Amino acid sequence: MDAHQKGELTEAAVLAELKRHGIPVLTPFGDNQRYDMVVETPAGELLTLQIKTGRLSNGVITFHTKSQHTNAEGNVYKYYDGEIDCFIVYVHELGTLYLVYINEFDRRISLRVENPDQPDPSINWADDYEFDARWPPSAHRIRSASHGRAPAVEPVSERLQERLVPFVQVDDEPYHFVACDDSGTQHRIRACSGSVVDGRIRFPTRDSDAIDVYCVHCSETEEIYLVADDEFDQSISLRVHPPDQPDASINWGDDHRFDERWPP
DNA sequence: CATTCAGGCAGAATTCGGGT
DNA sequence: ACCCGAATTCTGCCTGAATG
Numbered sequence: 001m002d003a004h005q006k007g008e009l010t011e012a013a014v015l016a017e018l019k020r021h022g023i024p025v026l027t028p029f030g031d032n033q034r035y036d037m038v039v040e041t042p043a044g045e046l047l048t049l050q051i052k053t054g055r056l057s058n059g060v061i062t063f064h065t066k067s068q069h070t071n072a073e074g075n076v077y078k079y080y081d082g083e084i085d086c087f088i089v090y091v092h093e094l095g096t097l098y099l100v101y102i103n104e105f106d107r108r109i110s111l112r113v114e115n116p117d118q119p120d121p122s123i124n125w126a127d128d129y130e131f132d133a134r135w136p137p138s139a140h141r142i143r144s145a146s147h148g149r150a151p152a153v154e155p156v157s158e159r160l161q162e163r164l165v166p167f168v169q170v171d172d173e174p175y176h177f178v179a180c181d182d183s184g185t186q187h188r189i190r191a192c193s194g195s196v197v198d199g200r201i202r203f204p205t206r207d208s209d210a211i212d213v214y215c216v217h218c219s220e221t222e223e224i225y226l227v228a229d230d231e232f233d234q235s236i237s238l239r240v241h242p243p244d245q246p247d248a249s250i251n252w253g254d255d256h257r258f259d260e261r262w263p264p
Numbered sequence: 265c266a267t268t269c270a271g272g273c274a275g276a277a278t279t280c281g282g283g284t
Numbered sequence: 285a286c287c288c289g290a291a292t293t294c295t296g297c298c299t300g301a302a303t304g
Contacts, residue, residue: 008268053268053269055269055270055271057270057271060293060294062294063269064268064269064270109294109295110293110294110295112293112294123293123294124294192275193275193276195276195277197277197278200287200288202276202277204274204275204276206274232289233289233290234289234290234291235288235289235290235291236288236289237287237288237289239287239288243286243287244285244286244287249283249284249287249288250287250288251288
C-alpha cells in the first residue's frame, strides 16, 4: 500500500470511529489546512485534530509529529505547535485509536503496548492514551521538555586554541579535530558533552577505531576532560563527587582534566 | 512542488548486572 | 552494600521512496 493510500485509509478509519462515538466531526474544505478534522466536545469546545498513522515496531507505537515538504532548499519540516489541539493516531495492525494532546510532549512521543525488556519510568503506556479512555477530553498532563546537552565542539575548539595546540577541524568523521602534540604526533579527537549523574560525568562513546581521544565538555563543572579511547572498553564515567564508599576502581574527573592530560 | 510513511543514526537519560 | 560499565529506552534529526 502506498503512503498516500495508507494516510487516506487512516483518516477514513478515524472518521468512522469518531462517528461511532456520536462525535460531531467537521472537515475543512480543500487540503490547505494544518488540521485534518475538527470535532466538537460534549462541552461545546472545538478541537482541531491532526490524523496520523501509527507504526507498530518492537512493541512500540510511533508516529510523525511534523509535516514535511520540499522546496528549492530541500526538505522542510514543520511542527504543528499552536496549529492543532491534538493528534489522533490510528494503528492499522491493532485497529486501535489513540488521543495525544500536542502539549503532552515536546517533539516526539512513543506509546508502548508491550512490556519492555527493561522497565523505564519514562515509558508512555499506550493504554493511557486510548481514545475510548480519554474521551470526552479532560485535564491532560504536561510533560516537561527534555534538556539537551550543549554542543561540545566549540568549547573544545576554544580550549585547543588557548593551549596553542595546532589542530584542524573536520566534518563527516567520527572525530571532530585532528590535533598535533609537541612531538608531531597526530591525535583524532572527538568532542562530546558530558553531564553529571549521581556524582559521575557520563558521556556517549562511539565504537570506532577512528577516535584516539575524547574531549568531554561538562557544563556543570565548567571543565573539559580528556579520556583516551584505549582507557575503556565500551563506556567510562568520571567521578567528580566523592562516593559514599571509597573504591580503587574509581576514575576521578580531576585526574582527567584536559590541561593536565594534554598531550595524551 | 507537496505530502505521506518508513528507516537509520546519534544523543540523553535511566536501570540492570557483575565485580569488589 | 556500593560502584562502575553495559544495556536499554525514548527522542531529535535526517534521508529516501512513492505518489499526485
